[in-house]
Amino acid sequence: MYGMISKVKVKWFFCICMMAAFVCFNKSSVSAEDFVIGNSVFRYSENEDGTLYIYGYDGNDETVTVPSEIYGKPVVSIRARAFNKCTAMKHLIISEGITEILDGGMVGAFQWCENLETVVLPSTLKTIGEGAFEECYKLREINLPEGLINIGIDAFFKCYELRNVILPESLTSIGDYAFGHCGSIEKLVIPDSVTQIGEGAFLLGYDDRIPIYGNPYAYIKTYCDMDHKIKFSCIDHPNVVNDPAKSPNCKDYGKTAGSHCTVCGTFVIKQKTLPPNGQHAxxxxxxxxxxxxxxxxxxxxxxxxxxxxxxxxPKASVPKKGKIITDIKNNFSYKVTKSGTRNGTVECMSFPSAKSSLIIPKKVRIAGIYYKVTAIAKNAFKNNKTLKKVTVGQNVTKINANALKGCSNLKTIVIKSENLAFVGKNALKGIHPRAKIKVPSGRLDNYKVLFAKKGQKSTVKIIR
Ligand SMILES: [Zn+2]
Ligand SMILES: [Zn+2]
Known part of the structure; x- marks a missing residue:
């Protein structure tokens, strides 16, 4: 599948194209342990167990596929330095079967492949060794296969363009500075399987780290607790509590409602600050x-x-006839029955119901105008059960229908008016059966007639 060429052909190719090879492959010449595909020469050697490893490469192919088999023998690993400074390579495919990109030496296997952009790793890979892709400044895409166990020291150090890295569930260790200065990685989700992480593995700068997501009960949380500059967030927050909203006012800031996780401190719903709104209380x-x-x-x-x-x-206008006005001193309401600044009259409408004793005054001053109180309105105090005593002022001439109806605790009515001329139907219906109506002595006979059959029991007495 790699267009394999026999050793004889390799030599033939070498003889004919020696000069061309020197131009194209600027490092070394082809030897008996070279394996050539297209413009790629892989230098390999044999392990004691008969498997092969790649230890060098010359070539200018943009897409390089590292073979998994050479002349029938399996390639299992790639040594440190093997591809370093391979600047022509943009796309790297490591074939299925290879298990290790090895540590060793000061230079990683693909270090300084400055134009390398994408890497496809095989599902068989267990280890990405020390410095493997260090300073591959343009590397932006790599798959980390399920089955990968180790990511070595500096493995992706200064891969500035690397993003969307997904760590497999098989991973157990991440070496020192492995993702150091990988400024394009927006977040890393650390699987529970990881039990060892080196110093500075997620370092971006003095105060800056790659944001980390993980299980708060796994090793990753312990690691993050040792470096408070890492922003750790649970994948599934175990305990989210609400942060209540607070209204701003004239001088204090407010906040919108939010919530946060008590385990990692992350705001699930971030509270927004509301500036003082100038609204005084x-x-x-x-x-x-x-x-x-x-x-x-x-x-x-x-x-x-x-x-x-x-x-x-604004200055009050003179209330018109029919207008309801309120005495703010006691909240009594009146209806104007005759408008005027000097000779106006009102009828008493209602009063705060918690009082047991009510005095309907002779006159009332509202908004600077005096009114005579000349009537009690229809239904004015109907069904008021707290009322025990009513004093009717001197100017009242009319007690209208149902005015005191249903005031079952009303026992005393004092009539001060000598000019009462009308008592409406059922005005006294349902008042206390032993109620007494006290009237001016000179009006007793007259008022007995006036109050007759207004709904009250016959036991209600009219007295002087
Ligand atoms: Zn959390
Ligand atoms: Zn204020």
Whole structure:
């Protein structure tokens, strides 16, 4: 398959082409132990067991295939120096059957093959010896076969272009500086089978190492723990925990949510830093309501940076009839029944339900305007179970339908108004059966008529 030539033919070829050979093969001449294919001359010798090894090469082929057999004898190894400085070679194929690229001497088997780009290794290979591909600056592609056991010292040192290296599961040792300065290797996955790694095996620079992936319970983790400049990452992280998000504010940075592995420290989801967003955490500390004559304002302080700000509240307009307004002192709500700056009226709508005693005032001042409170709105306090006592102010003339309906704990109603003229349907339905309604003495008879049959039990009394 290699176009083998007999020894006789080799000699014949030598005689005819001696001059050409000197030009083409600049190192040495062909001898009895040379094996020629194309423009390649492999120099070989025999081991004691009859197998062969290659110890030298001359040639200018761009693609070199190292034979696995010469004249019927198996080639099993390639010695150190054999192909060093073979600058014509771009592609190297080492045939099936060869088991070792040997250590030895100061110069590796393929050292300084400066134009070598790709290498195909045989599945039979067990060892890549010391300096084997050292300073093959352009070597970018090599397969490391399953079955490979050793990668020697400096084996790929300064193979600057080497990338996509996959280490086989059979590998047990990686020599000193084996992948030193292989700056194009983005990461190496170290199999569990590796139990010995030399100094600087992944060194790229003083602070720089090839990122390593592996099993955190295998030898590789122990190795990486001895060199803190190696970035180790589990292949499968055994314990990933969440890193909570934090919102930025006016002066502090925030973070997005993330997660990391507690064993190797790798961020599985990296948190992003969020810059301070200028958003103050405003807390309202004071409100001055606007009136129809004066603007109001709200004072705020930022709870993070103590900055103050003030919001102006425009002058109030006079609320129109039907508008709901709120007394901010106690959160009572009223509906305007007559608009005006001096003679407006409101009806009482609702009040905070946790209070048990309610006083409906004579008048109320909201946004600088006084209103007479002249009515209790329909359904105003319906079903309020906390209410025990209601005092109805002097200006109330109407208690509308269902106003106190269902206030089952309501026992005391004090009517201060002498001008009450209307009590709506079911206004008192469901109030406490022993409730007492206290009215101004001069109005007792009149109010007895007014409160008659508003839904209350007959036991409810109207008194002075
Ligand atoms: Zn991990
Ligand atoms: Zn702030």
């Amino acid at each position: 405003w807390e309202l500390i004071r409100v001055m309501e606007a009136t129809i004559r004066f603007k109001g304002y709200k004072d705020y302080v930022c709870t993070v940076c103590d900055r103050h700000k003030q919001e102006i509240i």
